[in-house]
Amino acid sequence: xxxxxxxxxxxxxEMMTVAAARALRDGASCFVGIGLPSTAANLARRTHxxxxxxxxxxxxxxxxxxxxxxxxxxxxxxxxADAVISVPEVFNYWLQPGRxxxxxxxxxxxxxxGNINTTIIGPDYDHPRVRLPGAGGAPEIAASCREVFIIVxxxxxxxxxxxxxxxxxxxxxxxxDREELGLPGAGPVLVITDLGVLRPDPGxxxxxxxxxxxxxxxxxxxxxxxxxxxxxxxxxxxxxxxxDELATLRVLKEAR
Amino acid sequence: MAEIVxxxxxxxxxxxxxxxxxxEGFTHLIPVAAGHEIIRQGRRDLTLVRMTPDIVYDQLIxxxxxxxxxxxxxxxxxxxSLHRFREAVTDSWPVPLEIEEHSxxxxxxxxxxxxxxxxxxVLRGYTGTDLPRHxxxxxxxxxxxxxxxxxxxxxLNPDVSIVHAQRADRNGNVQIWGLLGVQxxxxxxxxxxxxxxxxxxxxxxxxxGAIVLPGWAVTKVAAVPRGAHPSYAxxxxxxxxxxxxxxxxxxxxxxxxxxxxVEQGLRPVGSNA
Numbered sequence: 001x002x003x004x005x006x007x008x009x010x011x012x013x014e015m016m017t018v019a020a021a022r023a024l025r026d027g028a029s030c031f032v033g034i035g036l037p038s039t040a041a042n043l044a045r046r047t048h049x050x051x052x053x054x055x056x057x058x059x060x061x062x063x064x065x066x067x068x069x070x071x072x073x074x075x076x077x078x079x080x081a082d083a084v085i086s087v088p089e090v091f092n093y094w095l096q097p098g099r100x101x102x103x104x105x106x107x108x109x110x111x112x113x114g115n116i117n118t119t120i121i122g123p124d125y126d127h128p129r130v131r132l133p134g135a136g137g138a139p140e141i142a143a144s145c146r147e148v149f150i151i152v153x154x155x156x157x158x159x160x161x162x163x164x165x166x167x168x169x170x171x172x173x174x175x176x177d178r179e180e181l182g183l184p185g186a187g188p189v190l191v192i193t194d195l196g197v198l199r200p201d202p203g204x205x206x207x208x209x210x211x212x213x214x215x216x217x218x219x220x221x222x223x224x225x226x227x228x229x230x231x232x233x234x235x236x237x238x239x240x241x242x243x244d245e246l247a248t249l250r251v252l253k254e255a256r
Numbered sequence: 257m258a259e260i261v262x263x264x265x266x267x268x269x270x271x272x273x274x275x276x277x278x279x280e281g282f283t284h285l286i287p288v289a290a291g292h293e294i295i296r297q298g299r300r301d302l303t304l305v306r307m308t309p310d311i312v313y314d315q316l317i318x319x320x321x322x323x324x325x326x327x328x329x330x331x332x333x334x335x336x337s338l339h340r341f342r343e344a345v346t347d348s349w350p351v352p353l354e355i356e357e358h359s360x361x362x363x364x365x366x367x368x369x370x371x372x373x374x375x376x377x378v379l380r381g382y383t384g385t386d387l388p389r390h391x392x393x394x395x396x397x398x399x400x401x402x403x404x405x406x407x408x409x410x411x412l413n414p415d416v417s418i419v420h421a422q423r424a425d426r427n428g429n430v431q432i433w434g435l436l437g438v439q440x441x442x443x444x445x446x447x448x449x450x451x452x453x454x455x456x457x458x459x460x461x462x463x464x465g466a467i468v469l470p471g472w473a474v475t476k477v478a479a480v481p482r483g484a485h486p487s488y489a490x491x492x493x494x495x496x497x498x499x500x501x502x503x504x505x506x507x508x509x510x511x512x513x514x515x516x517x518v519e520q521g522l523r524p525v526g527s528n529a
Contacts, residue, residue, distance in 0.1 A: 130346075167387070
């Protein structure tokens, strides 16, 4: 008996949310989807990034909710926003010209180049095994935000060798594909999971594991990935959530 | 000048079998009562249009009103999937459902083109995705000035668009505030329109951030208090989040859904009573 594992006081979902929140820079503008991205962005605004500008596709620029919204059009978002605008305006005037720093997306399936599927599960579009909600704002968020962060729980079901459908373009089949298609933003620069953090390799754009969360073994991350996972030579450890981060996150979640 | 009528008269006159019908409202002001009236009156073979088909579209699809769905995101917001929609796609229950799938940016621009009287809209969108391969209404187009490769999507011009608003005056001028979604574009793109409102007032008091749809741009107005429930009407009532949660087990099961239709006085498919 060597290692005595320290009793963890937080869940892997909490670690993922905290890691995602930390990645958001104070003062940045962030296009936020509901669920994990919204939780992380709201945590960031209540901890290190009070001037983070939250943009929801329902037409809320600079929303400042005091509890977690339950949908992207929750009343609290419009009531606290700097400006409420129409949906065509969100996409045409704000997203498309590249005014937004970070697009924060989730995924049902993700491949090694950060391409995302939220459309169907199964090989046949006309007869899908599972019909998922579809694209929403994601294809253009992935194309036009300056950077894209993806937050997703890591498993073989999600981290797949080949997507059943490309809903949102990441790095295509590798470095240079975005430029070739004329996509203005940098694409996915960060993938935060419940096990660790991945970043695209600067040379190939293939997602590479750069950090493990505390208590997670490398084998776990490899086993939860549907392709031979690349691991950074200087693989790091994410710092555990601080007491303050956890307390703030829990208050936010309870205040629903 | 918009005619002020009852909801049942408005649906009977404006919505016909086989029509293209858009019910819009982006989370806020969803015209749910009007959707239920369409089910109650047993409309069939509709092409339903909506950026974010949620519970009321799940109900319309499950009740067998739709032949086709044009959309960009179909789910129960904050809860999960729409099971009637899923089963219509995967099992053709109760009837087959053709889908025409877009992104939000594409759908919003299709309404803008429709409202503008243009045949199509141009955007920087869909690039690199599998959507153009499966959706015939997404085509590449070259900018005649710069040579840039862009995307064209055709205008949406529904036979009928239905939206919900806070209030109207007796001349049918409609006032809407809070999140506006694509309601204005949907109404202006349509051949005919119905606005259900919380109340009809003598005079529309100005409100910060409100828009007015002039009565001469709207076909019919019907007073339907709480007509957006379980979504919300800013200034009138909050979103009924519990309803969205409670829908999940009902929508998940064919029998429970059919029972729900009967309980609500909406008729299930095949019943011509």
